[in-house]
Amino acid sequence: MKQADAVVIGGSAAGLPAAIGCRRRYPQKSVILIRQEEQVLVPCGLPYIFGTLGSPEKDVVPDAILTNNNVELVKGEVVEIDREKKAVSMSSGDTIGYDKLVLTTGSLPVVLPIPGADKGNVFTANKDLIYLKNMLDTINGARDVVIIGGGFIGVEFADECKKNHDCNVTIVEVLPHCLQLALDEEFCVEAEKVLTERGIKLLLNSKVEAILGDKQVSGVRLSGGQELKADVVIMGVGARPNVELAKKAELEIGPTKAIAVDRYMRTITDVNIFACGDCAEKYSFFSGKLSRTMLASIAGAEARIVGANLFNTRYRNHGEIGVFSTIIGEQAFGCAGLTEAAARQEGFDVVVGESTAPDRHPGGMPGAANTKVKLVFSRDNGLLLGGGVSGGKGTGEIVNIISACIQHWMTAYEVSLFQMGTHPALTASPIVYQMVNAAELAVKAM
Ligand SMILES: Cc1cc2nc3c(=O)[nH]c(=O)nc-3n(C[C@H](O)[C@H](O)[C@H](O)COP(=O)(O)OP(=O)(O)OC[C@H]3O[C@@H](n4cnc5c(N)ncnc54)[C@H](O)[C@@H]3O)c2cc1C
Numbered sequence: 001m002k003q004a005d006a007v008v009i010g011g012s013a014a015g016l017p018a019a020i021g022c023r024r025r026y027p028q029k030s031v032i033l034i035r036q037e038e039q040v041l042v043p044c045g046l047p048y049i050f051g052t053l054g055s056p057e058k059d060v061v062p063d064a065i066l067t068n069n070n071v072e073l074v075k076g077e078v079v080e081i082d083r084e085k086k087a088v089s090m091s092s093g094d095t096i097g098y099d100k101l102v103l104t105t106g107s108l109p110v111v112l113p114i115p116g117a118d119k120g121n122v123f124t125a126n127k128d129l130i131y132l133k134n135m136l137d138t139i140n141g142a143r144d145v146v147i148i149g150g151g152f153i154g155v156e157f158a159d160e161c162k163k164n165h166d167c168n169v170t171i172v173e174v175l176p177h178c179l180q181l182a183l184d185e186e187f188c189v190e191a192e193k194v195l196t197e198r199g200i201k202l203l204l205n206s207k208v209e210a211i212l213g214d215k216q217v218s219g220v221r222l223s224g225g226q227e228l229k230a231d232v233v234i235m236g237v238g239a240r241p242n243v244e245l246a247k248k249a250e251l252e253i254g255p256t257k258a259i260a261v262d263r264y265m266r267t268i269t270d271v272n273i274f275a276c277g278d279c280a281e282k283y284s285f286f287s288g289k290l291s292r293t294m295l296a297s298i299a300g301a302e303a304r305i306v307g308a309n310l311f312n313t314r315y316r317n318h319g320e321i322g323v324f325s326t327i328i329g330e331q332a333f334g335c336a337g338l339t340e341a342a343a344r345q346e347g348f349d350v351v352v353g354e355s356t357a358p359d360r361h362p363g364g365m366p367g368a369a370n371t372k373v374k375l376v377f378s379r380d381n382g383l384l385l386g387g388g389v390s391g392g393k394g395t396g397e398i399v400n401i402i403s404a405c406i407q408h409w410m411t412a413y414e415v416s417l418f419q420m421g422t423h424p425a426l427t428a429s430p431i432v433y434q435m436v437n438a439a440e441l442a443v444k445a446m
Contacts, residue, residue, distance in 0.1 A: 003097040004032040006310055007088060009078050011035030012043055013296035014277025014303045018102050019071045021307015032096060033066060036077040043127050044296050050139055051160030056132040061405045079230055083270055103246055103259060107239035107278035107294055112148065116211030122233045125153050133402040139165060139232055146220050146230040147171045148208050150178030152326045154236030158200045159328050170201040170228060172208050182324050184339045187388050194328045227386035239294055239392065241279045254281040256290050263316045265306045274310065276302035285319035286338060287346060298315045317347040320393030323403045330397035336403040337386030340376045349379040353442030361429030373398060373434035377442050382411035401435065415439035
């Protein structure tokens with residue numbers, strides 16, 4: 001039987017940093033990472049296979065990241081965990097012993113329980129290379145693509161499908177707006193305008209109640225009776241934690257149907273087994289309440305805590321802030337922490353500061369894009385609760401800065417005095433730097 005000090009199950013956004021983190025913190029310990037797929041994909045890159053990248057092979061994470069960090073890779077499926085013997089069994093019949101075990105078994109795409117969901121050419125965001133190859137071939141020959149769900153996955157699939165294919169793309173979203181669970185309404189409306197301009201049809205406040213066709217999909221029926229033609233349907237309706245292995249090992253599953261963990265990322269049931277990423281239960285940074293937010297960035301942060309805590313308890317998980325960004329065409333959108341709507345729902349009396357300016361200076365510099373920053377503060381103590389951004393490609397890093405400010409409990413006053421570096425070809429001008437201006441306006445309004 002093979003044996004390692006630390007065994008990590010799963011080789012994606014959580015498994016890789018957990019294994020590498022363990023090697024860095026405990027160089028004397030041996031680490032084995034087991035994953036079931038031949039090649040692991042960048043999960044967030046999935047939509048880009050259908051447009052920008054053009055093939056699943058271009059979305060592969062190189063295994064060199066493991067060999068360079070002296071982590072042993074074992075390919076195969078783990079079918080059982082024997083907690084008493086401290087060993088895992090593989091479908092091949094092999095067993096691997098561990099001192100500490102890390103579960104990063106991730107999530108599986110949700111399939112809507114509607115008639116016809118099992119028909120041919122109905123796809124989900126499945127992180128499997130062969131599946132995605134077949135999906136790409138099918139989309140390449142498609143005329144009418146219907147995407148169920150206008151969250152960031154649905155929107156990204158829609159934009160990418162439209163990019164390289166001469167096909168009709170329709171998003172059907174049950175809520176009043178696309179991206180509504182991630183962004184405040186004004187950003188959703190802006191995103192919808194960009195989607196429409198790019199030729200994507202939006203059916204909002206609409207629900208797909210059945211998928212039509214014989215063996216292959218030929219259309220969808222909405223709850224109002226309207227039928228849409230479709231030769232491909234993509235469901236982008238969320239993901240559920242993959243906890244079958246944990247359940248079988250009698251590890252406690254929490255109310256969000258993810259593996260119950262403490263603030264040190266140890267499973268509640270077994271101190272020698274840790275869990276992180278989409279398969280592990282999450283807490284909100286703001287309220288401490290259980291959360292269902294699943295992001296690669298959260299998986300990575302949790303995995304680093306696991307890597308550090310495996311043999312010595314070092315770090316506490318303070319909960320997920322939820323930092324998200326996306327891009328439709330050339331227009332990026334992002335959010336960190338609570339949206340204004342979510343903050344109000346949590347009972348905060350909020351003050352909002354907004355500032356829009358070009359992200360280069362002067363605004364005539366090549367590549368300049370108008371970028372709007374909206375910051376949400378608590379009126380009572382000035383704490384930064386969240387921020388939304390729309391604009392150029394810098395949006396992705398602006399939401400990351402907002403997240404850092406939230407994580408360090410900065411107030412509107414402190415953000416307004418934040419010292420940034422600026423450059424004409426790289427950033428907004430120091431005079432109109434959106435974050436500090438938005439914070440200054442909020443201070444004035446408190
Ligand atoms: C289309 C799409 C776009 C996304 N875009 C973003 C984005 O832009 N930003 C962002 O932050 N997040 C994004 N996400 C979310 C992000 O992909 C997930 O949060 C992230 O993949 C979670 O990583 P994980 O390692 O926990 O799980 P997963 O990525 O699901 O990986 C689980 C791993 O465990 C392995 N495994 C499972 N069971 C076994 C077993 N029994 N034996 C061996 N191996 C096993 C799997 O094979 C896999 O390697 C996106 C998700 C999708 C689907």
